[in-house]
Amino acid sequence: MFRIRKKSARLCKKVFGTRHVEVRGQSATAAHAATIAQAIRLRENEGLETTLRHLHLVTKLSQPHALRAAAELERSKMIVIERDLHDVLQSRLSLTGEMRENLDEIARRDAA
Structure with a gap:
């Protein structure tokens, strides 16, 4: 799992086409979103x-x-956050079908 961050720069460039995204007026790296x-x-x-x-x-x-x-991934419709009403940190995250397909396609290209 910890090698994920090393590969995220290349992944974020492929998925997001940029290195930075705006999150509520603050600059956040797209690499964080790609890592997640x-x-x-x-x-x-x-x-x-x-x-x-x-x-x-x-x-x-x-x-x-x-x-x-x-939160940025959810706003971009790349993940779904299923809210837990009793404990917000227990809210479950899942990829949208489109995002899963994009990541699988990237993985296939990288393997080739």
């Missing part, structure tokens, strides 16, 4: 769910950066 998307994909492939509470642990991002990037 890739981590969710890997965990889904292993049959594991990812919650907001897990996010900073599996990506090694600070919790505020991870939460901001997840």
